[in-house]
Amino acid sequence: MTLAERRPPQQDRARQTRERLLDVAGELLAEVGIERISTNMIAARAGLTPPALYRYFGDKYAVLEALGRRLMERQNAVLDAWLARHGPAGIAGIADHIDELLSENAAVTRAEPGAVWILRSLHASPQLVHVRLESHRHVAGRLTDACLPYLPGIDRDTLWPRLRLAVEIGFAVDEMLYEEDRVSAGAASAQVAAMLRTALLDLTENAS
Template sequence: MIAAGRALAVKRPPQQDRAHQTRGRLLDVAGELLAEVGIERISTNMIAARAGLTPPTLYRYFGDKYAVIEALGRRLMDRQNAVLEAWLVRHASVGIAAMADHIGDLLTQNAAVTRAQPGAVWILRALHASPQLVHVRLESHRHVTDRLADACALYLAGIDREKLWSRLRLAVELGFATDEMLYEEDRISADAALADVAAMLRCTMLNLASPPSACGRD
């Protein structure tokens, strides 16, 4: 029943420039309002009013507030994926060791693009807590795992693809979870936390092709 309802609520992004701009304006406003009032209080009427539009105009693009938040989530995930693709272009062709040595750059850049989006913390919370929205986060994290697995598999002849994917899936979740934790945990330095996680993930990547001793620090 939820899947059917979501199919009705989520509408195809507009193709015309003006309509695309209007949709983008609604998403920008929704992100700002999420940062101010949170998931429970935000409403489609509130979003429309802040954007200077009528509710019927909003409903041309989104069926309900969860469809708005889903679109915000997908936009955020797309921006995170763009960071990943640029990172892969720079490092994947050099080898697993190069990717491992620069995993901290990926974490830092991903955190920066996430924090640049208004309401990001509430978007991430919604993608965890709302049954209608968890698929957005799951699809994105699986996509990131797929891309990393593709890049690593080129250097791991004969490796079990399922085992590779499972290990990288855990690494992906750790990276995202740490970034989300830093929105709330003020007893840990963000730079230190990301550096520690980068060291863990570097070890994980190096161990895909080498003995465990390969992850020792200098």
């Protein structure tokens, strides 16, 4: 644990304060960007003193990391629910509903205060790159766990890298749509889903 990190609070009131700080930070991030946001600014908007904020976060990068982790946890919850619905149907069931996963993931991301700036901070700040990397690896691992039982001819070390690439493509397209207004979200989602569906179904041929 670094000096900037704090253990998540256990009491309800403290948890609510921490969530309030993160909501405020997300809103401010959307208004002023990564460089200008500060702990003093977050504390003032939340109606707290800076020392009160420092009980939860040691610096602004700790706030940004917590924002990133909260967003990734919410995305992971979408993934887990989707796998529970479609994983039991095997590779075909998973492949046929990729568009649903992409759509639900995009919706939960856009509902997050300051989502686009949170994502940008996870790319732009060396202190935060590990958050995005851990999340994408986690998603690739969950997909690997779901697919592997149906692919007896493929081992985990072969499957995981392929799914890791698919995960990166899915997230990259969603992030692109925050800036690219010449591609509709629906069309992009459909094309990526079709591409990833084909890639998954191709695995079944290689496994047979």
